[in-house]
Amino acid sequence: MKISETVEDARATSRSATISGKRVGLVPTMGALHEGHLSLVRAAKAKCDVVAVSLFVNPAQFGPNEDFSQYPRTFERDRKLLEKEGVHLLFAPSVDEMYPKGASTYVTVENLSQKLCGKSRPGHFRGVTTVVSKLFHIVEPHAAFFGQKDAAQATIIRRMVRDLNIPVEIVVCPIVREPDGLAMSSRNAYLDPQQRKSALVLYRSLMRVQELFNHSERNAARLIAAGKETFAQEPSMRLDYFEIVDPGNLESLSHLSQRSLVAVAAFVGTTRLIDNIELGP
Numbered sequence: 001m002k003i004s005e006t007v008e009d010a011r012a013t014s015r016s017a018t019i020s021g022k023r024v025g026l027v028p029t030m031g032a033l034h035e036g037h038l039s040l041v042r043a044a045k046a047k048c049d050v051v052a053v054s055l056f057v058n059p060a061q062f063g064p065n066e067d068f069s070q071y072p073r074t075f076e077r078d079r080k081l082l083e084k085e086g087v088h089l090l091f092a093p094s095v096d097e098m099y100p101k102g103a104s105t106y107v108t109v110e111n112l113s114q115k116l117c118g119k120s121r122p123g124h125f126r127g128v129t130t131v132v133s134k135l136f137h138i139v140e141p142h143a144a145f146f147g148q149k150d151a152a153q154a155t156i157i158r159r160m161v162r163d164l165n166i167p168v169e170i171v172v173c174p175i176v177r178e179p180d181g182l183a184m185s186s187r188n189a190y191l192d193p194q195q196r197k198s199a200l201v202l203y204r205s206l207m208r209v210q211e212l213f214n215h216s217e218r219n220a221a222r223l224i225a226a227g228k229e230t231f232a233q234e235p236s237m238r239l240d241y242f243e244i245v246d247p248g249n250l251e252s253l254s255h256l257s258q259r260s261l262v263a264v265a266a267f268v269g270t271t272r273l274i275d276n277i278e279l280g281p
Contacts (some may be wrong), residue, residue: 001083003090007098007138010091014052014139017088022049026141026168028132031055032072032186033081036176040145041085043173052089052139053082059095060106061127067270072189091139098134107133109156109163115250116152116263117274120240128153129160136166143169147176149183151261151276155250175275177203183275190271194236199268201234202275205242209262213279218256220244227264240265240272247278256280 004010017024025048027040044051055078062068075092082090106126112118113125136144146154154172161168176184181203182196191199205227212226227242244253247261259280266273 001079001087001090003079003092005092005094005097007093010052010089010093011138011140013089014050014141017050018140018142023143024048024050024052024139024141026135026139026144027051027053028135028144028146029053029055030057030071030186031078032074032189033078034176034184034186034188036147036149036184038081038085039176040147040173041082041087043171044143044145045086047143047171048141050088051086052091052141053087054091054093054135054139056091056093056098056131058098058127058131060099060130061124063121063123066121067187067190070190072186089139091135098131106130107160107164109160112152112156112159112250115245116241116243117265118152120265125153125156129156132157133160133164133166136161136168141168143171145171145173147174148172148278149175149185149274149276151247151263151278152250155247181207183273185273187271187273191268195268195271198234198236199273201231201237202264202266202273205230205264206262206275206277209244210277210279213256220253220256220260223256223262227262231264231266236268238267240267 014024025044027044029037057071059068107129108126109129118125158170208230209223209227224242231239242264244260244262261278263276
């Protein structure tokens, strides 16, 4: 596995693979890798000849009171995991490499970036789309792989790629869960045993909505109320949002007559977790 720390080196390595006729897949990550990330790597290996993984804790997507400085950084462990998976290129730039002094250009997907997590984390999605755009221009992948857990992020990146005519296929892979249903997340490492148990209410609330949907309930307000009722059974958790939206544009739905995204975000202690399911055909 080649490790590149500079834009120039990563671009040259990826471009060389493309010139030789190989299909390049990119898995963007912030490190602290878990089985969810590794499932994306395996999906990339199945569809591409060369797999590149970026490992970069992106300051632009953290708010002023968020966990940028505390975010887990486990480079050596991550490197070994990626080597074991047969990754070809690990791009691990510094902040200065990705954001040269005086950098003042951002990529913003208007309107969509204010939905779901964008409402409670102003500027978050601007940071995501900016860094992902930069990664696409550096690595120039044929395909990029993202997790369904970050469903709003995937929708926004798809829109950015369409609007800016970036020639990359966006592949969204299923959420990977712990045996008890908790969605895998690097932030789960913050949780103590009691918080870890409390966090299961995210999945339980989604499963309650799934159950009612399976019994023909299609009214979004009633489904959301049922999800929130389940959520309220765990008083140690603080709900950020519980919404049902169109997965293509993140607009709220009143009636589920199409594919629908049920999304929840909540705090356990100071840790913010997200989860979602899709309902419909």
